[in-house]
Amino acid sequence: MRESETPESRPYHHGDLRRALVEAACRLLEKEGAQALSLRAVAREAGVSPAAPYHHFKDKSELLDAVAHEGWEKLDLAFQAARDAQTSPPDRVRELGVAYVRFASQHPDLYRVMYDCSRDKADMPAHVHENEESAYRRVREVLISAGADPAGEVGLELATIACWCAAHGLAEMTSFKQFEPLKAALGGEDAFLRGVLAHVGVFAKGL
Amino acid sequence: MRESETPESRPYHHGDLRRALVEAACRLLEKEGAQALSLRAVAREAGVSPAAPYHHFKDKSELLDAVAHEGWEKLDLAFQAARDAQTSPPDRVRELGVAYVRFASQHPDLYRVMYDCSRDKADMPAHVHENEESAYRRVREVLISAGADPAGEVGLELATIACWCAAHGLAEMTSFKQFEPLKAALGGEDAFLRGVLAHVGVFAKGL
DNA sequence: GCACTATCTTAGCGTTGTTCAAATAAGAAA
DNA sequence: TTTCTTATTTGAACAACGCTAAGATAGTGC
Numbered sequence: 001m002r003e004s005e006t007p008e009s010r011p012y013h014h015g016d017l018r019r020a021l022v023e024a025a026c027r028l029l030e031k032e033g034a035q036a037l038s039l040r041a042v043a044r045e046a047g048v049s050p051a052a053p054y055h056h057f058k059d060k061s062e063l064l065d066a067v068a069h070e071g072w073e074k075l076d077l078a079f080q081a082a083r084d085a086q087t088s089p090p091d092r093v094r095e096l097g098v099a100y101v102r103f104a105s106q107h108p109d110l111y112r113v114m115y116d117c118s119r120d121k122a123d124m125p126a127h128v129h130e131n132e133e134s135a136y137r138r139v140r141e142v143l144i145s146a147g148a149d150p151a152g153e154v155g156l157e158l159a160t161i162a163c164w165c166a167a168h169g170l171a172e173m174t175s176f177k178q179f180e181p182l183k184a185a186l187g188g189e190d191a192f193l194r195g196v197l198a199h200v201g202v203f204a205k206g207l
Numbered sequence: 208m209r210e211s212e213t214p215e216s217r218p219y220h221h222g223d224l225r226r227a228l229v230e231a232a233c234r235l236l237e238k239e240g241a242q243a244l245s246l247r248a249v250a251r252e253a254g255v256s257p258a259a260p261y262h263h264f265k266d267k268s269e270l271l272d273a274v275a276h277e278g279w280e281k282l283d284l285a286f287q288a289a290r291d292a293q294t295s296p297p298d299r300v301r302e303l304g305v306a307y308v309r310f311a312s313q314h315p316d317l318y319r320v321m322y323d324c325s326r327d328k329a330d331m332p333a334h335v336h337e338n339e340e341s342a343y344r345r346v347r348e349v350l351i352s353a354g355a356d357p358a359g360e361v362g363l364e365l366a367t368i369a370c371w372c373a374a375h376g377l378a379e380m381t382s383f384k385q386f387e388p389l390k391a392a393l394g395g396e397d398a399f400l401r402g403v404l405a406h407v408g409v410f411a412k413g414l
Numbered sequence: 415g416c417a418c419t420a421t422c423t424t425a426g427c428g429t430t431g432t433t434c435a436a437a438t439a440a441g442a443a444a
Numbered sequence: 445t446t447t448c449t450t451a452t453t454t455g456a457a458c459a460a461c462g463c464t465a466a467g468a469t470a471g472t473g474c
Contacts, residue, residue, distance in 0.1 A: 200408060
């Protein structure tokens, strides 16, 4: 074998198989969908035996956790872009919601993996909830800058949660066939998303 | 075999195996969770061979569809109760939402099957969206009785969808560990649900 | 009685997640 | 270098899964 197949210098056998597996999984997810994402298929895609992943992930679910983590980071990029757009604070709240749902709409299989992981552990992804740079905090901040009262701790928390709920719900429902005529009538999916989110108080007027 | 094992008169071998399978699936769902719901396990629970279900459902997914249908009907019962409660129309909208989320919270595995079926087909369950007695229409009606303008077709539709999104999102997130201190501070899950839904315009003030 | 059809079983295929002993490669110690 | 040790990967195997096909069985209609 030597270095024949892989010109780059690689420590150990493969180098960083862990990362290679996560990337293979993401590739498969886009190509074949969430249903085709088996551990064996990922190993196959990475060019390795079915048992190899078990030295880097104790479980299939642990591999999926890594994929989900990757997903949340990608989503955070979309979030940053939406936050930095030149819009008034109240509008910014809604644009954040639109960015969230649009991400889910563009990467439905990835989004599914992301949320299934959270649900299985009854746990909002750490990256989302605890971290200082988490998307959750990002929403909270934008809410405050949009005029929400930071002193009303509980109310602010409830408002932030309401944002997540509406965004997640819409993310999972926006692809339903029944909504297509309405989308067409409104002139596209984005208009549809804004229309729905306008009925969520926090999105509409910043608490 | 004769009638020895089954005193009731049964046409054909089993009688109504189809129904028995759906019931066995629901039983398994409550006992073992959604993850343990394999076709073979359902057949085992119903006391038949692994191949028997294929004479009543072409697929595993078709069995799950039947389970989901059962679920939507159960949910509709909870909906009716909430609608008939003696509350003012605006409050009634929120109580509908609370009933929805509480159902999902009490039957998480069933709810998961219900929504996975919808998502796989990119299709709101027919029972929910098309039927005259559908839960979707029920929300719509309550919205109108709460003061929403039935002439504003598009707005009404968007408001109804916003209800579903918030309710579904909350249904999938209410079990997250991170919310437990907040629930405790508010004095229970119902208060938490009402608190979150209060930030959704439609739930808060009927459009 | 007979044929016919719906129902159910038994056996089997290919695939999956997972485990385990053996093989292999890399780094450290001699 | 050689040897020892540890990390990584393979190959074979197991149980369970969804699903199919061929045959057995039980009801229905003639």
